[in-house]
Amino acid sequence: GNSVTQMEGPVTLSEEAFLTINCTYTATGYPSLFWYVQYPGEGLQLLLKATKADDKGSNKGFEATYRKETTSFHLEKGSVQVSDSAVYFCALSDQSGAGSYQLTFGKGTKLSVIP
Amino acid sequence: DTGVSQNPRHKITKRGQNVTFRCDPISEHNRLYWYRQTLGQGPEFLTYFQNEAQLEKSRLLSDRFSAERPKGSFSTLEIQRTEQGDSAMYLCASSFRPGQDYEQYFGPGTRLTVT
Numbered sequence: 001g002n003s004v005t006q007m008e009g010p011v012t013l014s015e016e017a018f019l020t021i022n023c024t025y026t027a028t029g030y031p032s033l034f035w036y037v038q039y040p041g042e043g044l045q046l047l048l049k050a051t052k053a054d055d056k057g058s059n060k061g062f063e064a065t066y067r068k069e070t071t072s073f074h075l076e077k078g079s080v081q082v083s084d085s086a087v088y089f090c091a092l093s094d095q096s097g098a099g100s101y102q103l104t105f106g107k108g109t110k111l112s113v114i115p
Numbered sequence: 116d117t118g119v120s121q122n123p124r125h126k127i128t129k130r131g132q133n134v135t136f137r138c139d140p141i142s143e144h145n146r147l148y149w150y151r152q153t154l155g156q157g158p159e160f161l162t163y164f165q166n167e168a169q170l171e172k173s174r175l176l177s178d179r180f181s182a183e184r185p186k187g188s189f190s191t192l193e194i195q196r197t198e199q200g201d202s203a204m205y206l207c208a209s210s211f212r213p214g215q216d217y218e219q220y221f222g223p224g225t226r227l228t229v230t
Contacts, residue, residue: 004157032217036221043223044221045221046218046219046220049218057173089157093219099170100146100160101210102148102162102171103147103148103158103208104160107155108155108156108157
């Protein structure tokens, strides 16, 4: 079956530090890959996505590249801000037998950025 | 676009009682998903509707759980004879397929506490 493994948290960084959150996946088909973010007290929001190998998703200074050879989709940001403090979820979507394209999520990585 | 809404936002109930949650998807979204998220974990897929048809159910969805989507609009998730293990955040998401994009938009969730 499908699975997503992401870096255990929590991660604490100083403002303007470089961020990497590792994510690897196992899938039976050719999944689309996503990073979702959950800010305190809010719902899940899509941060970025990539739908095929070598695609790079980017948004709000965050980037992730779909690496089929290493089955990875690591999230990076060059300079984090306090407002980036949130829980980050890596997820994949693959066509199931019933065609639901349900999302399979990792456990989440809590990021805290201190001034 | 008013986003996905869920009601109630919080529900506290005693073990053995029945509860019902409502999800209103983004209008014109024909796909609707329910997920469950427990503390420290990523969301897990429960069930999926395309229009009014429930096309897939996870093994997590025991026979105490039932979901409906009459007329392909809003959806309800009912849990009968609640157990303490049902305490979780219940998330609803909707999507629409223009081309190959199955991006899912999440509601804020309903937090259930079973005492």
